[in-house]
Amino acid sequence: MTVNAVIFDIGNVLIEWQPERRFAETIGPERAAALFSAFDVHAMMNRIDAGHDFAATIAETAQAHPDWQAEILRFRDGWTEIAQPAIPHSVRLLRALAARGIPTFALTNFGAQNFPLSAAQFPFLTEFDRHYISGEMGLIKPDPAIYAAVERDCALPPETLLFTDDRADNIAAARSRGWKTHLFDGPAGWAHCLVEHGLLTKDEAA
The missing domain is CATH 1.10.150 (DNA polymerase; domain 1)
Incomplete structure (x- = not known):
């Protein structure tokens, strides 16, 4: 799908x-x-x-x-x-998806007060179409409730969501809900995943 x-x-x-x-x-x-x-x-x-x-x-x-x-x-x-530095290749992938018109969301375990500090330091964190910040939601990954809250808010079928996270427990919780997932172990692997799903070309993902 x-x-x-x-x-x-x-x-x-x-x-x-x-x-x-x-x-x-x-x-x-x-x-x-x-x-x-x-x-x-x-x-x-x-x-x-x-x-x-x-x-x-x-x-x-x-x-x-x-x-x-x-x-x-x-x-x-x-x-x-x-909480730094930025991971430049990942930032390029985020922006390449946006340039393609593909909606991008952030789903992060982050405090409500310190997320704005990081967003001011790294403006690309403001470029998502939707932000799901655990400290604002009062829910934290890998609690299934946070994934359910994302589904309710974006109103997209779970199987049409592609999620990357560096923690296996967070990935397992998303996969159990039917999300497509990628366990992040570096931007090169994530780039390959996005190409495999037809979301970016190899050049766009470089």
């Missing part, structure tokens, strides 16, 4: 989300390893992605880890230095 919309995850698809790497670059690998052993960054971010307040959640986490307060507060005060 024809693909009626292409749905992108954002973190590690369009912009890098590798906080361990970013901290290793600034405070050194050993201290960064100790930091991420002392607190669960992904648990903190899951709360934010599910709708908890960005600044308040980070401040609360920092207070709970007094030996690492300054480092943890960097997630609040230096967000755009951590």
Whole structure:
């Protein structure tokens, strides 16, 4: 069946989300390893992605880890230095689809307050036809409810949606609803998938 919309995850698809790497670059690998052993960054971010307040959640986490307060507060005060850089080939694919007139949506686990910070830094994040931001929705992947909410809002048959995400659990949840899926492991594979579905030519996907 024809693909009626292409749905992108954002973190590690369009912009890098590798906080361990970013901290290793600034405070050194050993201290960064100790930091991420002392607190669960992904648990903190899951709360934010599910709708908890960005600044308040980070401040609360920092207070709970007094030996690492300054480092943890960097997630609040230096967000755009951590959630970066862009993945250029993926951005080109997004824009190539738009140039073809193919609807593109974002479906991302992202906080309601920090998504605008990233969108200001990377304006291509504003170029989607529809945005499904977990922190705004109060739902988080891979909860089936978030996929159902997308289906209700866009009113497109599930089997006409093509979704890419870097997490296997998010992909499995989408596939279980009948979505076409691609587990993102780099933009070259995603480009090949889009060509295979007849959405872009090889030149457009380069």
